Amino acid sequence: MAIDLEVNGKSLSIEADPNTPLLWVIREELKLTGTKFGCGIGACGACSVYVDGEISRSCRIPVAAVAGKRITTIEGIAAPDGTLHPVQQAWIDAQVPQCGYCQSGQIMAAVALIKKTGQPSPAQVDEAMTNICRCGTYPRIRKAILTATGQAAAARGVE
């Protein structure tokens, strides 16, 4: 079945079984491997992307359900000239990643949270950031979100 999508601003038509999870279309058909496979049940968030601007776990979405929709992956959040998204830059400044495997999803979740709330409260961060990180980078994720949103005073002393 042919399915039309817009991925990172580009219109595409892909041939896929309609039940194939969006994650595997992104990774194997479009070769955008920044979006990761972690659990396949929507529990870890490593596969997080935006579907029409909403944060979504792509391992649980059949590709047919996103026909005609706009998809944004980690490869699509920097500026067209390559300037990093402020959240990506905050991730570097706070030296967040360790193994880095979950961080695409963490960054996508953080960008979505900030877009929605502006300056998220600690409770909003706790509620929104449900992606799993096994290396234990959570305190630095919290710090990076605070610095990215100009809450530098609150970020001091974190971790």
Add this chain to the structure above:
Amino acid sequence: MGVKRRAFLIGGAALIGGGLFAVSCSERAATKRAAKLVAKAKAGVFQTWIRIAEDDTVTIFSPHVDFGQGSVTGLAQMAADELDADWAKIVVESAPVNVAFANTPLAKGFGGQMLPFSVPPFLNGIVGSAFAMVARNSPLQVTGGSSTVRATGQMGMRVAGAAARTALITTAAKRLQVPESELTTAKSQVIHAGSGRALRYGELAAEAADMTLSTEPKFKDPKDYRLIGKSIPRLDIPEKVTGSARYGMDVQLPDLRVATIMAAPVRGGKLDSVDPAPALSVKGVEEVIKLDNAVAVVARGYWQALSGLKALLPTFSDGGHAALSSASIAAAQAAKIKTNKPDHKSGHGDAPGAIAASGVKLLEADYGVPFIHHAMMEPFALTAHFSDGKLQLWGGVQDPLHSRKVAAEAAGISTDQVIFHPMMMGGAFGRRLPGSCEIIGQVVQIAKQIPYPVKLIWSREEDVKHGTYRPQASAHLKAALDKNGRIAGWTTDYAQSEDATRETRFVYEVPAFSLRHYAFATNQHDGAWRSVNSNQNGFYTESFMDELALAAGEDPYQFRRKHLKAGSRHLAVLDDVAKRSGWGTPLTPGRGRGIALVESFNTIVAVVIEVSVNDGRPRAHQVFSSVDCGRVVNPDGGAAQIMGGIIMGLSSCVDEAITLERGAVVQSNFHDYPLLKLAEAPDVDVHFLESDASMGGLGEPGVPPTAPALANAIFAATGKRIRQLPFRDKAKI
């Protein structure tokens, strides 16, 4: 320490006009013991390469594979500092398979001398560190054992940097016709202050690399360090925030096929039968491959392979393990300890005698820990391709060298016909160590049967059900307090698969101590889980220490102090954490504070945790940690490691348990094997106390004090002593 000249120039565009320095050195004691263990080893334990190009770019070849510790950056800092190189022009290549290095006499010589199989030279450092770890009685670990910076860095990178710098100075002295003593180095230049002349390293490198290096290079005075001890940003982080970092899961090759697999649910079982038809009728599925104990489906993509696999109804035998459960293991371990016939022991003095003789107060307790899973975020993914009798592999493992050998054996070809391309790892924590990667044999068996490259991906379910877990273990602890409230004697009897009597360290001053291991195997393949045996041993020891403090009527911090030597590093670490955490000051009502002190991998860590317990569930609010690992190479990176270890330690002790029923693992994914999430992650304060002690590791030592500090905090908050992990809702009143 001897330094041999192993320098040579190699042709090829990348190296023309540059110089390549390689240094081989050995740690005498470790080499000697390693020699006994590996039969014919001689010298040349560590291999390190530095390449200086004409444009001053310095490339440091790291023999290690990084899975998130940032150790590659640390190694580069060490080499560059001793070399006095310009950090802006440093490039690190992490274990590349580089044809320029493939056929050097060095590799042949090294391989021929030391190993029953040949070694590509870029891996020699890995071999070396493995030997050193063997020599230290640690498990055979490669990028593991928290050893990268302290072993390869201290003994390889610093020596290579200093030796190369010495050669550059000698070369410059000749060219400038001045004595070496008048020359200094800075930012990749040799400088003659007297005449105001300077030569760039790039101008000197080719000649310098061709000369005999000093056998004992002069190291910098630590006060002159410019890079060691600085929080230099990690080199690998930029590509990890853009999604461009490539892990084993991300391998792309022409005609790539994807496979997924299901092994016998009961470990030890075999594949009895499977009808391949239902899978073959799934669009995109190309092959159903039967292995001895598993069935695999090969398809055009992962989803098709998984759909095909799910359509199958394979039958497996249970290997005779159907009666095994977590409960039966715990009961059998307790019975084994009661036999009083240990398989291994360590300690000092007559502990049972001391307990029997002088006990004013006798205390006994049973502790237990379940199997726990590594749950690295990247499930196993390994790609293999057979062509022209050669086998290529792409993926992330902690020991590419050993993996290469395993692959060759599985393929029935010689090791030199196997090329391993190491990829970045999405976590490892011991899961990707030699002997734990069954996926190597699996993917080779699959690749042998198809003409294309094939990437074998384990589903998360396969990953959870077929782990190489931290062993389930049981322990019986016994101690007596003398009339002054001091420990008179202490015995820890524990049953698990592996002996850890020499690996774990008891830090307290007591007249008699005995650690006794009762060997107990299950059908599971136990593995090294971040911090290995120090993990469960730390939980037993430091929880029981609090129980003894209570029996003695003393504060847990003060009680520990009394059993530590005055002026010792352990006491300094303990005092520091007490001070930073405000030990003894009033807490928010309902909260409790717990303390623990564990030395592992040559690093001492003390932790204080503040906890509240809500409906039986503990919640850590704040963690303070004090760390003495000797010198810290990169404080920010080191702090991240301790923080990560503590968070992972909290996750493991609060929620995690792999349980067995009828010989099979019950859990299958993150819904029933939950990991700690951000909302429950406390802030972690990390403070380093630098000392002159030999360098300790940082990847693992944050873990062991965490569970006991939390257990002790829960006791302080609720009065409930929990001796069985995980804590979960055990503190319910």
